[in-house]
Amino acid sequence: MEKRSLKEWLIRSFILMIGLTIAHFGVTLFLLSDLGADPFNVLIQGIYRKLVNLTGSSLLTHGRTHMLISLLIIAFLLLIDKIYIKAGTVLCMICGGPIIDAFTWLLHFILPDNMHLIYRLFMLIFGCIILAYGMTIVIQSDAGTGPNDLVALVLSDKIHKKFGIIRLIVDAVFTLLGFALGGVVGAGTIVCIALVGPVAGFFLPVNGRLVNRCVRKSCS
Numbered sequence: 001m002e003k004r005s006l007k008e009w010l011i012r013s014f015i016l017m018i019g020l021t022i023a024h025f026g027v028t029l030f031l032l033s034d035l036g037a038d039p040f041n042v043l044i045q046g047i048y049r050k051l052v053n054l055t056g057s058s059l060l061t062h063g064r065t066h067m068l069i070s071l072l073i074i075a076f077l078l079l080i081d082k083i084y085i086k087a088g089t090v091l092c093m094i095c096g097g098p099i100i101d102a103f104t105w106l107l108h109f110i111l112p113d114n115m116h117l118i119y120r121l122f123m124l125i126f127g128c129i130i131l132a133y134g135m136t137i138v139i140q141s142d143a144g145t146g147p148n149d150l151v152a153l154v155l156s157d158k159i160h161k162k163f164g165i166i167r168l169i170v171d172a173v174f175t176l177l178g179f180a181l182g183g184v185v186g187a188g189t190i191v192c193i194a195l196v197g198p199v200a201g202f203f204l205p206v207n208g209r210l211v212n213r214c215v216r217k218s219c220s
Contacts, residue, residue, distance in 0.1 A: 012143040016088040019137025026130030028103035033123040036188025039171035046181025063101030088144025132199035
């Protein structure tokens with residue numbers, strides 16, 4: 001593997017953060033649509049609601065729970081094999097939750113309290129597309145990735161199965177566990193599973209060329 005300069009790592013991490021911010025804006029949109037959530041956030045919702053019920057803490061938020069569980073995943077994977085953890089992985093895990101909290105706070109000032117179903121469906125679909133677009137930037141930054149992809153990558157490498165199949169199983173497990181704990185599973189979850197993959201597949205090569213062009217231009 002070609003050794004990267006500090007400058008290139010910083011550029012790739014910056015690109016990752018742009019993608020992460022875009023992706024989590026999409027996540028926030030369809031969380032607020034109240035029509036379900038993506039598989040990882042179904043799990044986070046369930047854990048968050050259980051913790052709130054048990055502790056009654058007003059300091060706990062969805063985003064902080066997201067960050068806590070993500071960091072636990074990093075700690076676990078470090079014990080298995082640290083080669084999967086990159087600088088960008090840590091950024092994804094630490095920054096994802098606070099970004100969701102920030103967008104949730106901001107959008108509450110913009111969105112009406114009782115939205116018509118049509119608007120909620122639009123938020124859901126638009127959110128999935130934005131999520132998929134941002135996710136492809138994160139992946140193409142080659143600086144790290146988020147929880148779903150990271151867990152699926154490690155498992156697929158360890159048991160020598162195709163990444164796509166393992167990712168589907170990981171998403172199903174996250175969804176079932178989250179639902180059992182009280183997370184919201186609805187049309188949004190189904191749409192996310194059905195829509196994000198194809199949209200990401202469309203944007204992946206496009207963003208790959210864009211990222212490589214930006215990196216070459218910045219490092220030249």
